[in-house]
Amino acid sequence: xxxxxxxxxxxxxxxxxxxxxxxxxxxxxxxxxxxxxxxxxxxxxxxxxxxxxxxxxxxxxxxxxxxxxxxxxxxxxxxxxxxxxxxxxxxxxxxxxxxxxxxxxxxxxxxxxxxxxxxxxxxxxxxxxxxxxxxxxxxxxxxxxxxxxxxxxxxxxxxxx
Amino acid sequence: xxxxxxxxxxxxxxxxxxxxxxxxxxxxxxxxxxxxxxxxxxxxxxxxxxxxxxxxxxxxxxxxxxxxxxxxxxxxxxxxxxxxxxxxxxxxxxxxxxxxxxxxxxxxxxxxxxxxxxxxxxxxxxxxxxxxxxxxxxxxxxxxxxxxxxxxxxxxxxxxxxxxxxxxxxxxxxxxxxxxxxxxxxxxxxxxxxxxxxxxxxxxxxxxxxxxxxxxxxxxxxxxxxxxxxxxxxxxxxxxxxxxxxxxxxxxxxxxxxxx
Numbered sequence: 001x002x003x004x005x006x007x008x009x010x011x012x013x014x015x016x017x018x019x020x021x022x023x024x025x026x027x028x029x030x031x032x033x034x035x036x037x038x039x040x041x042x043x044x045x046x047x048x049x050x051x052x053x054x055x056x057x058x059x060x061x062x063x064x065x066x067x068x069x070x071x072x073x074x075x076x077x078x079x080x081x082x083x084x085x086x087x088x089x090x091x092x093x094x095x096x097x098x099x100x101x102x103x104x105x106x107x108x109x110x111x112x113x114x115x116x117x118x119x120x121x122x123x124x125x126x127x128x129x130x131x132x133x134x135x136x137x138x139x140x141x142x143x144x145x146x147x148x149x150x151x152x153x154x155x156x157x158x159x160x161x
Numbered sequence: 162x163x164x165x166x167x168x169x170x171x172x173x174x175x176x177x178x179x180x181x182x183x184x185x186x187x188x189x190x191x192x193x194x195x196x197x198x199x200x201x202x203x204x205x206x207x208x209x210x211x212x213x214x215x216x217x218x219x220x221x222x223x224x225x226x227x228x229x230x231x232x233x234x235x236x237x238x239x240x241x242x243x244x245x246x247x248x249x250x251x252x253x254x255x256x257x258x259x260x261x262x263x264x265x266x267x268x269x270x271x272x273x274x275x276x277x278x279x280x281x282x283x284x285x286x287x288x289x290x291x292x293x294x295x296x297x298x299x300x301x302x303x304x305x306x307x308x309x310x311x312x313x314x315x316x317x318x319x320x321x322x323x324x325x326x327x328x329x330x331x332x333x334x335x336x337x338x339x340x341x342x343x344x345x346x347x348x349x350x351x352x353x354x355x356x357x358x359x360x361x362x363x364x365x366x367x368x369x370x371x372x373x374x375x376x377x378x379x380x381x382x383x384x385x386x387x388x389x390x391x392x393x394x395x396x397x398x399x400x401x402x403x404x405x406x407x408x409x410x411x412x413x414x415x416x417x418x419x420x421x
Binding site for chain 1: 238239241243244246247248249250251252253255256257259292314315316409411412413
């Protein structure tokens with residue numbers, strides 16, 4: 001994958017992303033409790049990613065300023081791919097400014113807006129979730145989010161299940 | 162017989178002098194290395210006297226460094242590697258609003274132990290609000306399990322590439338990077354966290370952690386005069402309309418909101 005200026009390719013657990021300059025990014029998988037099965041998650045943000053975060057960015061989105069963006073991609077595994085929620089959209093979707101809505105946030109934070117897209121690729125279901133720090137800046141912030149999303153590659157063979 | 166004894170005595174004396182000379186030279190080498198901050202004996206690791214230094218904020222790059230392989234202070238890279246838990250991670254250090262204090266530590270050095278203990282909990286207060294990131298060599302050189310035990314909830318990036326790029330001479334070693342300026346503004350070693358914190362606090366107070374930002378970063382003084390005039394005009398108009406910074410009308414929750 002070609003590197004964007006200032007970016008560094010992260011490649012782990014079936015996901016790879018090339019965060020542009022100024023982005024924090026991580027690909028992780030929560031330790032599973034007994035009988036539980038966890039899947040990889042990618043987080044990226046134009047602010048510092050705190051050590052303690054929820055999968056949908058709680059703990060991180062509170063830090064977003066009016067020029068900031070948070071992006072999460074959550075793997076839901078192969079069984080989700082065929083369900084109605086995930087089967088309607090194939091491939092990693094790009095985002096449009098009007099898709100960001102305050103009511104799409106996991107938790108409402110004044111001034112912020114979010115978007116959630118469920119999709120499938122290569123036999124697995126995924127959720128793309130993004131939050132922008134200011135709905136008033138949604139046009140340039142959507143472009144920032146798409147720059148990150150455009151560098152995302154999903155290769156389930158690398159998950160190692 | 163007497164001649165043989167005398168000869169042997171002279172030989173032993175000469176060899177004794179030779180050994181004494183070698184021991185003295187060895188001690189001088191060790192003392193010199195110690196003064197440079199390098200401790201070869203892990204059982205008696207003492208803090209090196211090499212201080213954390215902060216450069217003149219007026220410099221725009223090209224300042225001298227204590228190590229030769231990375232002479233350009235603007236040659237910074239993001240901290241990219243893995244966490245002790247095996248996650249992939251990349252933390253931005255340039256082109257961002259925050260500063261970063263990167264602490265290069267190992268699991269084996271005794272001086273590092275004090276830093277690990279100080280950083281075990283994530284709530285470490287760095288003067289000036291810089292983000293503290295601990296950097297170890299990669300999993301091929303350090304045990305992720307051992308690092309996880311030492312680090313606790315502190316942010317750790319395991320990256321041999323970062324060690325080599327920043328040309329880290331020994332551990333512990335700290336590099337202070339200005340995010341808005343995208344350059345190293347200070348680096349060195351110290352005895353303990355309190356000493357590092359004190360030096361960083363002094364540098365923050367002196368303003369040396371806030372060098373001029375390169376043009377086009379979008380932060381503070383890098384804005385063009387035309388942009389600044391436009392911002393000032395908009396601010397004046399908003400104030401005339403009774404809208405001050407923080408006014409709720411500046412943060413609509415939807416595109417239909419805001420009294421339009």
